[in-house]
Amino acid sequence: MWNNPFDRRKFLVAMAGLGSLLTSPSCKSEEKGKPISYSETPDPISFAPIENVRIGFVGLGVRGSNHIRKLLDIAGCQIVCVCDIVPEKVKRIQQSAIDKGFPEPKGYSRDEVDYKRMCENEDFDLLITATPWELHAPICIEGMKNGKHTATEVPGCTTVDACWELVEASEKYRKHCILLENYCYFQEILAIDNMIRKGLFGNPLHVYAGYQKEAMYYQVTSSGELTFSGEGHNNSYGNVYPTHHAGPSAKWMDINRGDNFDYLVSMGCGNVAFNQYSRERFGPDHPLSTRKFNMADISNTMIMTKEGRTLHLILDTILPRPGRHYFRLQAERGIYENIERRLHIHNLSPGKYTGLEENPYANKRMWESLDTYLDEHDHPVWKKFHKPDLREAGHAGADFVIMRKLVNGFNLGAYPDIDVYDLAAWSCLVELTEKSARNGSQPVKIPDFTRGKWKTRKPLPIVI
Template structure:
């Protein structure tokens, strides 16, 4: 019979201390990703976490240093790396069909207004980040597959970035439309810009644009654009152009 660990929010520490486990898989609200991974590795377990793994440079280094000290793997589980179109793009890059990859565009564009106000699910914790942070809160769904295509940390690396956000209006208008006068949601203040754009330069001089938008009405998209010297792959809609093989541009 499985053991239950229900003695408060940090009872995962007791689990990591007591159980003989190979790996601890972490699918909790974001604030617990680092503490759970650290507790697992300190107690001799490998750690795997849902994204995002961490939100501060200090926490990122804590994961790295703990993994190195205790010689345990700490893996960020980015499932979008393994979607059909992302794997097709990765295969085309590896085969040289696109030539040298020079630029990519990606993102997480997902109308989460209803999710953020769902009191039976992620809304219990996810909306709070829209009140505390003005940034790209969820970059890796788009950036993970692009990083594979650009050999990030396997020959190239991110060098620096510039990031900016639009004003914040989407959640305010959603609240005004959805909740009656006097509802506590009407008193909340949101700082997350509706659209965040980040431009990344790599060590070898290539560029990446990463977008984030979870506050506005829109169809889902991760953009999925990889531009090489010989061709282009682009998603939503999915398109492929190989110079000399695809119909000429008109």
């Protein structure tokens, strides 16, 4: 049986999926709602398991270095080549690999397009990019063209055209293009996902999801210049960084696997943040203190799905505020709020709806802590890796999960749980929110990048 790589792949994928399901806690809640079940994927891009994933990495800045640090500790992979326009960054990573006992990765830092030479010259399996936003698509396309699977930091790209180019390249070259959306792997996001799949919440109807933390350090350098993120913000009325919150929400709602984004309306407000920040930090005469910005400080978007669900998406990262990100799910049979780590599930949580028979204004329903449910409903991924080092890994452990999962998926030959269609559906919001907000909040259609396949594609388990 193992002489045939296809049989072996099918077996490993099946066992991996089954493993995930088998480690799920038993579902005594099935009678409380219709469970949504995972199933084997009929998706087209398949590959044999890769025992040792050979990785080429482009973009060795803050994020890239963090990823590489983890990859050097994860079994089943090897960094074989690295690229950055800054030669010192290449040298530093080469030394880190040597220090960990690996052969020196080949370095590329000749010019802005040296990643092309790396893709053409080097033999490797997976290209990862953590460069500024506009480079993600060209780098991934170059990788796929040269026979590599690809994975990119967020957002996957910033225009609808680039989304289609990535989808078409993935289909044409039959290579994956994975979005490294770490917010999909937070412990509580996955626990709620697990509870949705078990039917505890019933149909997930509405999500409020806000990236609401002050991140001016990411927009303006200490010497007073706009970073690539600041450049992205500084002429947009839309949501320039949508995937952190669209991603987990889309997962809960089975977008591209049973549902599909349909259209959106967006509006932006405020235009003071950059001037205000610059005046205080760099003084009234600094160019950023006086420049008239053609942008919004806060982006608000409502998305309607084809199955009638709604998503309220917010980007609010440049005004003064304590940092938080927000997720609130309202489903047919219950509600979850991440801020207080609390939930209420109809006929399961304490308290009841008393309005009809007693006082019409009374509602004795009570909140419960999410922690009450974690023992039973924590996601198998988190059960497996719930260790102290996970907590130290950045983004509350999600940065470890995403890299471990990425490598393991290739080791097993498993279809990725965030594929190019997810990348496109979440990343196209950069352009489309801007378009609606600039145009009096006119509704804007969201392309169906699956070309109708969302109706038959099934939710996938996370293989780890």
